[in-house]
């Protein structure tokens with residue numbers, strides 16, 4: 161069997177990262193799992209000490225350490241506040257990979273992660289979702305309450321299925337982006353450059369209308385847009401589940417496709433993809449084959465709002481009136497990439513938006529990869545708090561830039577009977593352009 165991780169090297173990396181911790185405890189104030197439990201082992205500081213103990217061989221109970229690593233949301237709020245540069249979220253992922261030997265041992269998870277490697281699999285997911293919605297089956301399942309009843313009676317797999325079903329959007333989803341979008345979208349107006357659009361897996365399967373809007377925004381702002389339909393997953397689900405092998409395979413494909421592509425930027429509208437693309441160069445810095453192309457990929461990677469704000473967007477021509485709109489920071493946008501003000505500024509400058517700030521906007525909504533399935537109760541507690549704060553904000557629209565957050569927030573608002581439209585920021589901005597050019601528009 162191919163060994164892609166060097167356990168000694170990885171253990172040294174974990175110990176080195178953990179050694180930066182001076183145990184000041186500042187991170188405890190922002191950690192969602194510590195806030196819920198008050199337990200040190202559920203805090204960044206406590207976790208980091210455990211990872212270190214395992215890495216230097218002081219603690220041989222792998223299961224305790226693995227549980228601590230999986231209880232972490234990898235929301236990275238602790239990384240934003242830590243004055244010593246400790247990265248407890250990233251250390252959690254490295255610890256998962258190291259203790260699992262670079263692969264997950266759960267058969268269903270392995271199957272899921274394998275599917276993420278193949279672009280066509282996400283098209284199949286999209287086709288299945290379209291069939292589920294258009295056949296009326298989704299309406300029947302939700303209306304009959306059958307699944308909910310089975311879940312509450314039998315729990316186990318039925319509860320997992322019910323949670324997964326409840327996360328699916330109610331609004332009609334669009335056909336997969338990969339199948340309907342050209343490889344090349346020409347710029348409009350004066351030419352400003354050429355960018356690649358990195359198509360995310362879940363964005364393609366569930367939020368393709370948002371990604372189509374992102375490409376449209378880039379073109380309207382003077383950029384030629386290159387879309388490579390053979391793009392695979394960025395690897396985020398793999399590294400989240402400790403599948404270092406799968407992560408490396410996908411990184412190698414990203415390096416091959418994008419490593420020497422002649423573009424000015426690689427733009428993504430998925431927070432998780434953006435965080436991964438920016439991390440790849442650092443993660444594979446010692447890899448003789450991947451270091452150079454991935455350093456370039458990381459240097460070129462940009463989030464859609466980050467890029468549009470940097471480029472300076474063209475007038476939309478919209479006039480309003482603005483709808484009360486608020487914004488949820490995706491952890492992997494705000495904490496992992498430091499992109500917090502750009503999406504807000506785009507919203508605040510939009511005449512169709514009356515912006516209201518969301519209390520605790522940068523706190524995790526509980527989605528966190530598959531945390532909402534693996535840690536259902538904790539995830540639901542975090543979501544309930546978030547939805548309550550959305551209610552208090554008085555917003556009619558809730559914007560976000562990550563598919564996991566969009567799914568989680570939409571389900572949470574629906575469950576709470578809150579009539580809030582959950583939308584990707586690209587759709588909100590494109591609407592402003594469409595209104596601006598409509599007959600009678602400004």
Ligand code: SF4
Pocket residue numbers: 180181182183184185186187188204205208238241242243244245246248
């Ligand atoms: S991780 Fe950072 S903030 Fe938390 S205790 Fe250690 S040094 Fe302090």
Ligand code: SF4
Pocket residue numbers: 190191192193194202203204207231232233234235236237238239248249
């Ligand atoms: S990443 Fe989030 S959940 Fe994990 S230790 Fe840091 S603040 Fe807590």
